[in-house]
Amino acid sequence: RKEVEQDPGPFNVPEGATVAFNCTYSNSASQSFFWYRQDCRKEPKLLMSVYSSGNEDGRFTAQLNRASQYISLLIRDSKLSDSATYLCVVNEASGGSYIPTFGRGTSLIVHP
Amino acid sequence: EAGVAQSPRYKIIEKRQSVAFWCNPISGHATLYWYQQILGQGPKLLIQFQNNGVVDDSQLPKDRFSAERLKGVDSTLKIQPAKLEDSAVYLCASSLIPTSGRAGDEQFFGPGTRLTVL
Numbered sequence: 001r002k003e004v005e006q007d008p009g010p011f012n013v014p015e016g017a018t019v020a021f022n023c024t025y026s027n028s029a030s031q032s033f034f035w036y037r038q039d040c041r042k043e044p045k046l047l048m049s050v051y052s053s054g055n056e057d058g059r060f061t062a063q064l065n066r067a068s069q070y071i072s073l074l075i076r077d078s079k080l081s082d083s084a085t086y087l088c089v090v091n092e093a094s095g096g097s098y099i100p101t102f103g104r105g106t107s108l109i110v111h112p
Numbered sequence: 113e114a115g116v117a118q119s120p121r122y123k124i125i126e127k128r129q130s131v132a133f134w135c136n137p138i139s140g141h142a143t144l145y146w147y148q149q150i151l152g153q154g155p156k157l158l159i160q161f162q163n164n165g166v167v168d169d170s171q172l173p174k175d176r177f178s179a180e181r182l183k184g185v186d187s188t189l190k191i192q193p194a195k196l197e198d199s200a201v202y203l204c205a206s207s208l209i210p211t212s213g214r215a216g217d218e219q220f221f222g223p224g225t226r227l228t229v230l
Contacts, residue, residue, distance in 0.1 A: 008152075034218075043203060043221035044155065087154050097167045100145070100219065102154035 006103035023088030116222035137206030
């Protein structure tokens with residue numbers, strides 16, 4: 001199975017900081033990309049999809065670099081409530097369906 | 113709208129015993145996934161169904177794990193016999209079939225079943 005790599009962290013930042021996570025993938029034919037957020041002992045939830053042109057949702061910006069095979073997530077003005085694990089997901093096309101592969105996640109701790 | 117339902121929420125068994133997990137996806141979601149998440153790792157896809165057909169089960173340890181999705185709705189995942197290394201959270205997720213032009217769709221996860229094998 002193709003690999004999806006993330007720096008596990010933890011990233012320990014003060015409130016108000018800007019923090020960025022990268023995720024690299026090995027399959028150049030990967031079709032779609034997502035960031036999920038997982039709180040401690042909870043299920044993952046979609047944070048945002050990642051489009052080729054890049055996309056922004058409030059304090060969060062996601063970008064895709066197909067040439068270098070990585071996606072990024074930028075969080076501006078970090079809040080205490082942003083503390084969580086951020087999971088990168090890459091979908092590969094297979095026989096008319098899409099098979100997801102999760103990275104191991106990057107842990108973010110935002111402190112006062 | 114009701115979310116993905118899973119049961120039981122917690123299960124403790126001894127090694128070599130059997131265990132089964134149940135999942136009911138969001139109504140109308142054709143794709144159903146079972147994941148294994150070991151502490152400190154990301155979810156690992158065990159099996160993916162589209163309706164009642166298997167799309168991918170390449171990472172399912174077929175000597176001990178089995179899954180079915182009869183009638184294309186709810187699903188069960190079974191482990192027989194369990195090993196110590198099967199201790200993990202088993203997550204079920206569902207999604208719509210990707211519409212034209214969209215490569216994949218949002219997955220909605222259930223709360224998971226936390227399995228401890230002693």
